[in-house]
Amino acid sequence: MERPRLQRHPDGITAIDTEYMRPGMAAAHVIAHEGRAAFVDTGTTHSVPYLLAALDELGLAREAVDYVLLTHVHLDHAGGAGRLMQALPNARAVLHPRGAPHMVDPTKLIAGSIAVYGEDVYRELYGELVPIPAERVMTTHDGQRLSLAGRELELLHTPGHALHHHTIVDLSHRNLFTGDTFGLSYRELDTESGAFIVPTTTPTQFDPEQLIASVDRLLGYAPRALYLTHYSRVTDVPRLGELLKLQIREFVAIALRHRDAADRHEAISADMRALWLGLLRRHGCMLSEEQLDEVLGGDLQLNTQGLIAWLDRQRKS
Incomplete structure (x- = not known):
């Protein structure tokens, strides 16, 4: 196997490319402190080596x-x-209480993923999900703190992308590990102006009000750096937070504008793509439209599906 693609960051943090979909798409992180360590996110079964x-x-x-x-x-x-977890004899898996049951018994996760992707694509992307024994799972409450060899980590429940989402706050270093709550920032989109960021409204639990509230809550910690799963370290956090909230509000406006359209998926997707192109050009991004579609095309489709699922929930409420 190739050596893993690692990026060493300050404060004992290392990003590992999980090789999901393409290089630079998704990262797991290791926090090392006083000879002890913690992983934040893991990628897929294929990522474990x-x-x-x-x-x-x-x-x-x-x-x-x-x-x-x-x-x-x-x-x-x-x-x-x-x-x-099978390879880490002393580790405990730390999860939001809404997510923990699905790691102990992943039957519903597997079935739902196969329904979306089909079995062949599911196996190619994710491999075989291995259950985590219940006695090795720790569930969190909002504001709970853990110690990693004296390094204090706080767990914040941050819904909006998913109801079972929590964010890890590295209190002494003002680092936040935000999963998908604070969006996606691919390094291909960096310019002299810094990083670019986009929300992820993946089905099925996108809630714009909750997501904006969670972003504001994280901004309240005045973080020095954010560690995103997609993709790793960003700074200049206040600017990114405002850009993220602007797009969430624009996504909602786009969805509502096309909620009764016969071709609402196509219409929402087209407007979201146009929004991104305009913002990226103002950001100084010189990639061609074809290159941008390669970087953001998958997220464009998932975000559109998430907005449609949100619209459908709005109709029922």
Whole structure:
């Protein structure tokens, strides 16, 4: 196997490319402190060899890992957790209480994913989900704190992307591990103006009011850096927060504008793409439209599906 793609960041944090879909798409992170370690998110089952190889490269024993902190149980974040836990004898999996049952018994996760992707694509993307024994799972309450060899981590429940989402706050260093709550920021979109960020409204639990409230809550910590699963470290957080909230509000306006359209998926997708192109050009991004479609095309489709699911819930309420 190739050596894992690692990026070493300040404060004992290392990003590991989980090789999901393409390089630079999704990262797991290792927090190392005083000889102990914690993973934040794991990627898929296929990612586990990269995570274990990263421990070797960082000189960390598998026995030194105390926590596998899962921001939420979407499979690009948590699909490899059960397989990884098998290799980490002292680790506990730390989950939001809404997500924990799906890691102990992933039957519904598997069935739902196969329904979306089909069995062949599901197996190719995610492999075999391994259950985590219930006695190795720790569920969190909002504001709970954990100690990693004296390094205090706070768990914040941050709905909006998913009801079972929590964010990990590295209190002494003002780092936040935000999963998908604070959106996506692919390094291909960086310019001289800095990072670019987009929301992720993936089905099925997108809620714009909750998401904006969660973003504001995270901004209240005045973080020095955010560590996103898609993709790793960003700074200049206040600017990114305002850009994120602007787009969430624009997404809602786009969805409402086309809620009765016969071709609402196509219409919403087209307007979202146009919004992104305009914002990216103002950001100084010089990639061609074809290149931008390669980077953001998958998220465009998932976000559109999420907005349609939100519209359908609005009709029923």
